[in-house]
Amino acid sequence: MIGIVDYGRGNLRSVEKALEKVGFEATIMASPTELNLVNGLILPGVGAFADAMQALRQGGWIEPLIRFARSGRPFLGICLGMQILFEVGEEHGEHAGLGLLAGRVVKFPPGRKVPHMGWNSLQLEQPSYLLEGIPNESYFYFVHSYYAEPGEKRDVAATSDYGVVFPAVVSKDNVWGAQFHPEKSSPWGLKLLTNFGKWVNENAALSGH
Structure with a gap:
């Protein structure tokens, strides 16, 4: 089971539907107490960095998310x-x-329209399980x-270019991040x-969960 964190800052249903479309069971999680029930976690996000962190803090998510990441279970952050x-x-x-x-x-530095919105290509920087077959x-x-x-x-698995080359996929051990929206891609x-x-x-x- 894959959990999708609901802290009021993400397009949760579209992520859930995309996972179901490719054959994986997902659940939208409204409370950090549910983290022990899932084998993988997706942290979506839309909006501002500070607002997102405040919402996570108010919901009691921050320490449980850090513990989840340290547990070795797969953790994927999307966009924000x-x-x-x-x-x-x-x-x-x-x-x-x-x-x-x-x-x-x-x-982004001055000179480019922000937000960067639309389709952009990835440059694969190193082998990555998440990008296998892409x-x-x-x-x-x-x-x-x-x-x-x-x-x-070494944490950068793929980059993209919008006047500046930036990380599009990052990874460290069991923690991954995608700057784009895979559910819309x-x-x-x-x-x-x-x-x-x-x-x-x-x-x-492997872990017997």
């Missing part, structure tokens, strides 16, 4: 959900993120005004979610 995996976001001042990945989230330069759907600057280059977005679902099942089988 990817950005708040990092240590700091610079939207409307500096705000602490979950700190699961080293680095900062910064605004060709280099495949297109995905983005909507964002800020991007991550990871502290560790068929067919390759569905392939990415299929890879994630398979990874969740394999991890659960």
